[in-house]
Amino acid sequence: MSALLERDPRRLFAAVLNLLEAKGLLSEADLAERIALTDAATPGQGARMVARAWVDPTYRALMLADGTRAAEALGIPMRGAPPLGVLENGPGLHHLVVCTLCSCYPRAVLGYPPFWFKSAAYRARAVRDPRGLIAEWGTVLPAGTEIVVVDSTADYRWMVLPLRPAGSEGLDEAALTGLVREGDMIGVTVPAFGR
Amino acid sequence: MTPLAPGARVRVRDDWPETRGPVHIRTPHYVRGREGVVVRHLGDFPNPEDLAFAREAAILPLYHVRFAPRRIWPSGVSADGLLVELFGPWLEAQR
Numbered sequence: 001m002s003a004l005l006e007r008d009p010r011r012l013f014a015a016v017l018n019l020l021e022a023k024g025l026l027s028e029a030d031l032a033e034r035i036a037l038t039d040a041a042t043p044g045q046g047a048r049m050v051a052r053a054w055v056d057p058t059y060r061a062l063m064l065a066d067g068t069r070a071a072e073a074l075g076i077p078m079r080g081a082p083p084l085g086v087l088e089n090g091p092g093l094h095h096l097v098v099c100t101l102c103s104c105y106p107r108a109v110l111g112y113p114p115f116w117f118k119s120a121a122y123r124a125r126a127v128r129d130p131r132g133l134i135a136e137w138g139t140v141l142p143a144g145t146e147i148v149v150v151d152s153t154a155d156y157r158w159m160v161l162p163l164r165p166a167g168s169e170g171l172d173e174a175a176l177t178g179l180v181r182e183g184d185m186i187g188v189t190v191p192a193f194g195r
Numbered sequence: 196m197t198p199l200a201p202g203a204r205v206r207v208r209d210d211w212p213e214t215r216g217p218v219h220i221r222t223p224h225y226v227r228g229r230e231g232v233v234v235r236h237l238g239d240f241p242n243p244e245d246l247a248f249a250r251e252a253a254i255l256p257l258y259h260v261r262f263a264p265r266r267i268w269p270s271g272v273s274a275d276g277l278l279v280e281l282f283g284p285w286l287e288a289q290r
Contacts, residue, residue, distance in 0.1 A: 083238065100223050127225065128264065131273035146275040149264070154221045154257055154280035155240040 037077050038107075045076045046109040046159055047180035049086075051173050054164045063161065064088055071109055081108035081157070087150060088161045089190075094145050095160045096134065096187035098126035099152040106157035110185060117186065127151060130187075137188045160187045168193040197288075199258055203233040204289040207260075207281065212244075219247030222285050230289060231262040237280060256283040 004012070020026040049070060053060035063070035067084030078084070084106055087095040099105065100123045105113040116122050125133045130147045141147070150158050162184045168176060171193070183189035199205060209228030212218045221243050237259055241252035260281050264274040 085237070100225075101221060127274065127277060128268055129271055129273045147273065148261075148276035148278060149274045150278045151223060152280070153223060154243065154282065156237055156257075156280055 040077070041108055042111040043180075043182035043185065044177070045071070045074075045111075046106070046182075046185045047177045048074055049076075049109065049159075050161055050180045050185065051176035053161055054176055055173050060088075060161070067106075067109075067159065076109060078108050083156050084109060085156045085158045086161050087148075087158060089163045089187075091163070092142070092145050094141050094147050094187065094190075096126055096130045096147060096149050097152060097158045097160060098123055098149060100124070100127055101151075101153055104152040104157060106159045106185075108157075109159060110182060114182065134188050137183060139189050141190075159185045161185075162187075162191050165191045165193040198236060198256060199233045199283070199286060199288065201233055201235050204230060205233055205258075205260060205286040206230045206289050208285050208287060210285075217248075219244055222281055223279065225267055226260075226262060226279055226281070229262055229267055231260040231279075233286075234259040234261050234278065240282075242282065242284075257281070258283065258286065260286070 017026070017028075017031070021028070049063060052074065053063050053070075059070065059073070062073065063086050067086040068078045068081070070086070071078050071084060082104075087097075089095055099117075103113055103118040105117060107113070122133070127149050130149050131141070134141075152158050162180070164176070165179065168179065168191075171179070179191045179193060181189060181191070184191045207222065207226045207229055211227070212220060235258070237257045239254045240257050242255050243252075245252035258281055259278055262277040262279065264272045264277045267277070
Protein backbone atom coordinates (compact mmCIF):
# COMPACT_ATOMS: atom_id res chain seq x y z
CA MET A 1 0.00 0.00 0.00
CA SER A 2 2.73 2.49 0.91
CA ALA A 3 4.51 1.82 -2.41
CA LEU A 4 1.22 2.62 -4.16
CA LEU A 5 0.89 5.89 -2.29
CA GLU A 6 4.39 6.95 -3.37
CA ARG A 7 3.41 6.85 -7.05
CA ASP A 8 2.64 10.00 -9.02
CA PRO A 9 -0.99 10.70 -7.99
CA ARG A 10 -2.00 11.81 -11.51
CA ARG A 11 -0.82 8.53 -13.01
CA LEU A 12 -2.46 6.59 -10.20
CA PHE A 13 -5.75 8.44 -10.75
CA ALA A 14 -5.60 7.81 -14.52
CA ALA A 15 -4.90 4.11 -13.94
CA VAL A 16 -7.79 3.70 -11.47
CA LEU A 17 -10.16 5.61 -13.77
CA ASN A 18 -9.13 3.45 -16.74
CA LEU A 19 -9.81 0.31 -14.72
CA LEU A 20 -13.23 1.56 -13.57
CA GLU A 21 -14.09 2.46 -17.17
CA ALA A 22 -12.89 -0.90 -18.48
CA LYS A 23 -15.09 -2.64 -15.91
CA GLY A 24 -18.04 -0.43 -16.87
CA LEU A 25 -18.35 0.97 -13.33
CA LEU A 26 -17.70 4.64 -14.07
CA SER A 27 -17.24 6.91 -17.07
CA GLU A 28 -15.58 10.32 -17.52
CA ALA A 29 -19.09 11.73 -17.93
CA ASP A 30 -20.24 10.19 -14.60
CA LEU A 31 -17.23 11.71 -12.92
CA ALA A 32 -17.80 15.15 -14.46
CA GLU A 33 -21.46 15.00 -13.37
CA ARG A 34 -20.50 14.07 -9.80
CA ILE A 35 -17.94 16.90 -9.63
CA ALA A 36 -20.55 19.38 -10.93
CA LEU A 37 -23.09 18.16 -8.31
CA THR A 38 -20.52 18.43 -5.52
CA ASP A 39 -19.61 21.97 -6.58
CA ALA A 40 -23.29 22.97 -6.74
CA ALA A 41 -23.95 21.72 -3.19
CA THR A 42 -23.63 24.78 -0.93
CA PRO A 43 -25.43 26.15 2.15
CA GLY A 44 -27.41 28.29 -0.31
CA GLN A 45 -29.39 25.16 -1.26
CA GLY A 46 -30.44 24.46 2.31
CA ALA A 47 -31.25 28.16 2.75
CA ARG A 48 -33.66 27.98 -0.21
CA MET A 49 -35.47 25.09 1.50
CA VAL A 50 -35.69 26.97 4.80
CA ALA A 51 -37.04 30.15 3.18
CA ARG A 52 -39.63 28.15 1.21
CA ALA A 53 -40.74 26.39 4.39
CA TRP A 54 -41.17 29.78 6.11
CA VAL A 55 -43.55 31.06 3.43
CA ASP A 56 -45.31 27.83 2.37
CA PRO A 57 -46.92 25.61 5.06
CA THR A 58 -47.46 22.75 2.59
CA TYR A 59 -43.77 22.75 1.70
CA ARG A 60 -42.87 22.94 5.40
CA ALA A 61 -44.95 19.82 6.07
CA LEU A 62 -43.22 17.99 3.19
CA MET A 63 -39.80 19.07 4.43
CA LEU A 64 -40.45 17.73 7.94
CA ALA A 65 -41.91 14.47 6.62
CA ASP A 66 -39.32 13.78 3.92
CA GLY A 67 -36.31 16.08 3.54
CA THR A 68 -35.07 14.28 0.44
CA ARG A 69 -38.32 14.84 -1.48
CA ALA A 70 -38.45 18.45 -0.28
CA ALA A 71 -34.93 19.06 -1.60
CA GLU A 72 -35.80 17.44 -4.92
CA ALA A 73 -38.93 19.60 -5.14
CA LEU A 74 -36.60 22.63 -5.34
CA GLY A 75 -34.42 20.98 -7.98
CA ILE A 76 -31.62 19.98 -5.59
CA PRO A 77 -30.08 16.71 -6.86
CA MET A 78 -30.36 14.00 -4.18
CA ARG A 79 -29.56 10.90 -6.26
CA GLY A 80 -27.06 8.77 -4.36
CA ALA A 81 -27.27 10.98 -1.26
CA PRO A 82 -28.27 9.50 2.10
CA PRO A 83 -31.85 10.23 3.24
CA LEU A 84 -32.28 13.75 4.61
CA GLY A 85 -34.10 14.37 7.89
CA VAL A 86 -35.18 17.83 9.01
CA LEU A 87 -35.55 18.93 12.64
CA GLU A 88 -37.80 21.89 13.30
CA ASN A 89 -36.95 24.49 15.92
CA GLY A 90 -39.87 26.12 17.66
CA PRO A 91 -40.47 28.61 20.41
CA GLY A 92 -38.74 26.95 23.38
CA LEU A 93 -37.13 24.18 21.31
CA HIS A 94 -33.72 24.22 19.67
CA HIS A 95 -31.79 21.48 17.82
CA LEU A 96 -28.04 21.06 17.35
CA VAL A 97 -26.56 18.57 14.87
CA VAL A 98 -23.28 16.73 15.48
CA CYS A 99 -21.60 13.54 14.32
CA THR A 100 -19.66 12.25 17.33
CA LEU A 101 -18.34 9.20 15.46
CA CYS A 102 -16.95 10.92 12.35
CA SER A 103 -18.20 13.78 10.17
CA CYS A 104 -21.62 12.82 8.73
CA TYR A 105 -23.09 15.99 7.26
CA PRO A 106 -25.99 16.76 4.89
CA ARG A 107 -23.60 17.63 2.06
CA ALA A 108 -26.24 17.51 -0.67
CA VAL A 109 -27.97 20.55 0.84
CA LEU A 110 -25.19 22.25 2.86
CA GLY A 111 -22.01 21.43 0.90
CA TYR A 112 -18.73 20.62 2.62
CA PRO A 113 -18.84 20.70 6.42
CA PRO A 114 -17.09 23.63 8.08
CA PHE A 115 -13.70 22.65 9.55
CA TRP A 116 -14.86 22.85 13.17
CA PHE A 117 -17.74 20.41 12.56
CA LYS A 118 -15.15 17.63 12.25
CA SER A 119 -13.05 18.72 15.24
CA ALA A 120 -12.82 16.46 18.30
CA ALA A 121 -13.65 19.46 20.51
CA TYR A 122 -16.96 20.22 18.75
CA ARG A 123 -17.95 16.55 18.65
CA ALA A 124 -17.18 15.97 22.32
CA ARG A 125 -18.75 19.17 23.64
CA ALA A 126 -21.90 19.25 21.48
CA VAL A 127 -23.55 16.23 23.09
CA ARG A 128 -22.83 17.30 26.65
CA ASP A 129 -22.77 21.11 26.80
CA PRO A 130 -24.48 22.48 23.68
CA ARG A 131 -25.54 25.65 25.49
CA GLY A 132 -21.97 26.54 26.43
CA LEU A 133 -20.77 25.56 22.96
CA ILE A 134 -23.17 27.71 20.93
CA ALA A 135 -22.57 30.64 23.29
CA GLU A 136 -19.13 30.77 21.68
CA TRP A 137 -20.90 31.67 18.41
CA GLY A 138 -22.72 34.38 20.35
CA THR A 139 -25.90 32.32 20.34
CA VAL A 140 -27.95 32.83 23.48
CA LEU A 141 -31.39 31.21 23.48
CA PRO A 142 -34.36 32.56 25.44
CA ALA A 143 -34.48 31.30 29.04
CA GLY A 144 -36.22 27.95 29.33
CA THR A 145 -35.44 26.86 25.75
CA GLU A 146 -34.98 23.10 25.53
CA ILE A 147 -31.91 21.96 23.55
CA VAL A 148 -32.05 18.62 21.77
CA VAL A 149 -28.75 17.39 20.32
CA VAL A 150 -28.94 15.11 17.29
CA ASP A 151 -26.00 12.73 16.96
CA SER A 152 -25.84 11.74 13.31
CA THR A 153 -24.64 8.16 13.79
CA ALA A 154 -26.01 6.13 10.89
CA ASP A 155 -27.75 6.34 7.51
CA TYR A 156 -29.61 9.65 7.85
CA ARG A 157 -28.22 13.14 7.44
CA TRP A 158 -29.83 15.91 9.49
CA MET A 159 -30.44 19.62 9.03
CA VAL A 160 -32.24 22.13 11.24
CA LEU A 161 -35.23 24.18 10.14
CA PRO A 162 -34.65 27.32 12.22
CA LEU A 163 -37.27 29.71 13.52
CA ARG A 164 -38.12 32.60 11.19
CA PRO A 165 -36.60 35.68 12.84
CA ALA A 166 -38.74 38.40 14.34
CA GLY A 167 -39.05 41.46 12.13
CA SER A 168 -38.77 39.49 8.87
CA GLU A 169 -42.55 39.48 8.21
CA GLY A 170 -42.31 41.86 5.24
CA LEU A 171 -39.54 39.97 3.44
CA ASP A 172 -40.13 37.88 0.32
CA GLU A 173 -38.75 34.38 -0.20
CA ALA A 174 -35.56 35.56 -1.93
CA ALA A 175 -34.74 38.02 0.85
CA LEU A 176 -35.47 35.35 3.48
CA THR A 177 -33.08 32.97 1.72
CA GLY A 178 -30.36 35.57 2.21
CA LEU A 179 -30.92 35.57 5.99
CA VAL A 180 -30.14 31.87 6.44
CA ARG A 181 -26.56 30.88 7.18
CA GLU A 182 -24.83 27.51 7.29
CA GLY A 183 -24.63 27.57 11.12
CA ASP A 184 -28.39 28.19 11.40
CA MET A 185 -29.03 24.84 9.70
CA ILE A 186 -26.57 23.02 12.02
CA GLY A 187 -27.92 24.83 15.08
CA VAL A 188 -24.83 26.68 16.28
CA THR A 189 -26.46 30.00 15.33
CA VAL A 190 -30.00 31.28 14.75
CA PRO A 191 -31.10 33.56 11.91
CA ALA A 192 -31.56 37.20 12.81
CA PHE A 193 -33.01 40.11 10.86
CA GLY A 194 -31.41 43.53 10.84
CA ARG A 195 -28.17 42.45 12.44
CA MET B 196 -37.75 -9.48 15.93
CA THR B 197 -40.84 -7.39 16.70
CA PRO B 198 -40.52 -3.84 15.43
CA LEU B 199 -40.27 -1.20 18.14
CA ALA B 200 -43.10 1.31 18.27
CA PRO B 201 -42.68 5.02 19.03
CA GLY B 202 -42.69 5.46 22.80
CA ALA B 203 -41.14 2.04 23.46
CA ARG B 204 -38.62 2.08 26.30
CA VAL B 205 -35.35 0.45 25.30
CA ARG B 206 -31.93 -0.24 26.72
CA VAL B 207 -28.87 -0.16 24.48
CA ARG B 208 -26.87 -3.38 24.78
CA ASP B 209 -23.88 -2.95 27.08
CA ASP B 210 -21.68 -4.69 24.55
CA TRP B 211 -18.15 -3.77 23.46
CA PRO B 212 -17.36 -5.70 20.26
CA GLU B 213 -14.27 -3.53 19.75
CA THR B 214 -12.62 -5.43 22.62
CA ARG B 215 -12.93 -8.66 20.61
CA GLY B 216 -11.41 -7.69 17.26
CA PRO B 217 -11.67 -5.35 14.28
CA VAL B 218 -15.14 -3.82 13.98
CA HIS B 219 -17.04 -0.87 12.53
CA ILE B 220 -19.64 0.23 15.10
CA ARG B 221 -22.17 3.05 14.69
CA THR B 222 -23.39 2.86 18.31
CA PRO B 223 -21.59 5.57 20.34
CA HIS B 224 -19.86 4.47 23.56
CA TYR B 225 -21.85 6.92 25.68
CA VAL B 226 -25.21 5.20 25.06
CA ARG B 227 -24.11 1.62 25.68
CA GLY B 228 -26.06 0.22 28.62
CA ARG B 229 -28.26 3.33 28.75
CA GLU B 230 -32.04 3.56 28.62
CA GLY B 231 -33.88 5.62 26.05
CA VAL B 232 -37.22 5.96 24.29
CA VAL B 233 -37.91 5.14 20.63
CA VAL B 234 -39.04 8.26 18.77
CA ARG B 235 -39.59 6.65 15.39
CA HIS B 236 -38.54 3.96 12.96
CA LEU B 237 -36.42 5.75 10.34
CA GLY B 238 -36.28 2.97 7.78
CA ASP B 239 -34.35 -0.22 7.08
CA PHE B 240 -30.71 -0.18 6.04
CA PRO B 241 -27.92 -2.70 5.45
CA ASN B 242 -25.89 -3.37 8.60
CA PRO B 243 -22.83 -1.06 8.45
CA GLU B 244 -20.94 -3.47 10.73
CA ASP B 245 -20.87 -5.90 7.77
CA LEU B 246 -20.77 -3.38 4.91
CA ALA B 247 -17.49 -1.97 6.26
CA PHE B 248 -15.85 -5.37 5.73
CA ALA B 249 -17.54 -6.11 2.38
CA ARG B 250 -19.53 -8.91 4.00
CA GLU B 251 -23.09 -9.72 3.07
CA ALA B 252 -25.15 -7.27 5.15
CA ALA B 253 -28.55 -7.98 6.68
CA ILE B 254 -31.16 -5.24 6.31
CA LEU B 255 -31.83 -3.88 9.80
CA PRO B 256 -34.41 -1.49 11.21
CA LEU B 257 -32.97 1.89 12.17
CA TYR B 258 -34.58 3.87 14.99
CA HIS B 259 -34.30 7.38 16.33
CA VAL B 260 -33.91 6.93 20.08
CA ARG B 261 -34.08 9.75 22.61
CA PHE B 262 -31.90 9.77 25.72
CA ALA B 263 -31.77 12.03 28.79
CA PRO B 264 -28.23 13.47 28.79
CA ARG B 265 -28.38 14.20 32.53
CA ARG B 266 -28.73 10.45 33.14
CA ILE B 267 -25.64 9.74 31.02
CA TRP B 268 -23.16 12.30 32.39
CA PRO B 269 -22.95 13.27 36.05
CA SER B 270 -22.16 16.97 35.58
CA GLY B 271 -21.51 19.77 33.12
CA VAL B 272 -24.60 18.87 31.07
CA SER B 273 -26.67 21.57 29.35
CA ALA B 274 -28.47 19.36 26.79
CA ASP B 275 -32.10 18.50 27.51
CA GLY B 276 -32.40 15.66 25.02
CA LEU B 277 -30.19 13.57 22.81
CA LEU B 278 -31.40 11.86 19.62
CA VAL B 279 -29.29 8.99 18.27
CA GLU B 280 -29.81 6.68 15.26
CA LEU B 281 -29.48 3.08 16.43
CA PHE B 282 -29.96 -0.28 14.71
CA GLY B 283 -32.51 -2.76 16.06
CA PRO B 284 -30.09 -5.49 17.26
CA TRP B 285 -28.49 -2.98 19.66
CA LEU B 286 -31.81 -2.33 21.43
CA GLU B 287 -33.45 -4.42 24.15
CA ALA B 288 -37.11 -3.64 24.87
CA GLN B 289 -37.76 -2.64 28.48
CA ARG B 290 -41.02 -2.96 30.35
